[in-house]
Amino acid sequence: MYLVQHLINTNLFDEVFIEYCIPSEKIEKYPRKDKKNIYVDIVVEKDGHFYPIEIKYKTVTQETPHLLFGEKDIPVKLGQHGAQNIGCYDFWKDVKRVELFEETFPKCERGVVLFVSNDEAYRNPPTTEDVGYAQFSIHNGRHIPANSTLNWKGDLAIAEGRPPLKITYEYTINWEAMPHIPKHHYILT
Secondary structure, three states: OHHHHHHHHOOOOOEEEEEEEEEHHHOOOOOOOOOOEEEEEEEEEEOOEEEEEEEEEEOOOEEEEEEEOOEEEEEEEEOOOOOHHHHHHHHHHHHHHHHHHHHHOOOEOOOEEEEEEOOHHHHOOOOOOOOOOHHHOOOOOOEEOOOEEEOOOOOOHHHOOOOOEEEOOOEEOOOEEOOOOOOOEEEEO
C-alpha cells in the first residue's frame, strides 16, 4: 500500500490500479486453467499504456523496528515463510505472467516483478544442481537465457499444479540491499 500511495503521489501516472483483475480465458497461453481470474498486484497506466507490477515478500524470523500508532522503534517479529522452492517458483511464475500480459494485450508494456526478502537462502545457489527446484533458483548472478524452459527435476509432489515455465526474455538476477531496512534485499526485473 505504501508503494501504491507513492505511485499515486508522484502524479506521473494517469491511473493506479490495485489487485487488477484479468479473466484467465483472455490469455490463451495461461498455464493455470483452474483459475477463473488473475489478479495483478498493481497496474499503472500512462498515456493509454499499462504496466503491471507483481510483488513478493518472503521473510525469515527477524525482529525489526516498526512505527506503531505513532510510536517509533517498537520491535515486531517478522514471520518465517520457509518453502524457498515455492518462493522461487512463484517469482518465475510472476515473471511469466507479466510476459504473457505483454504478449496478449497490445497496450500492456513490460512490467515489473519485485521480490523482497531477508532470507539469505534465496540469494545463494542450491547446494547441488540435482535439487528439485534448481532450475527455479533466484540466486545472485543467476542468468536465464531467452526462451528457456524452467522445470522441476525429478518426479516431485511439489510440481503438482506448478507446470514448467517457458521464459521469453533474458534475465540476470542481481540482488540489491534495501536502504534503511536491515538484512533485506530485493530483485527487480
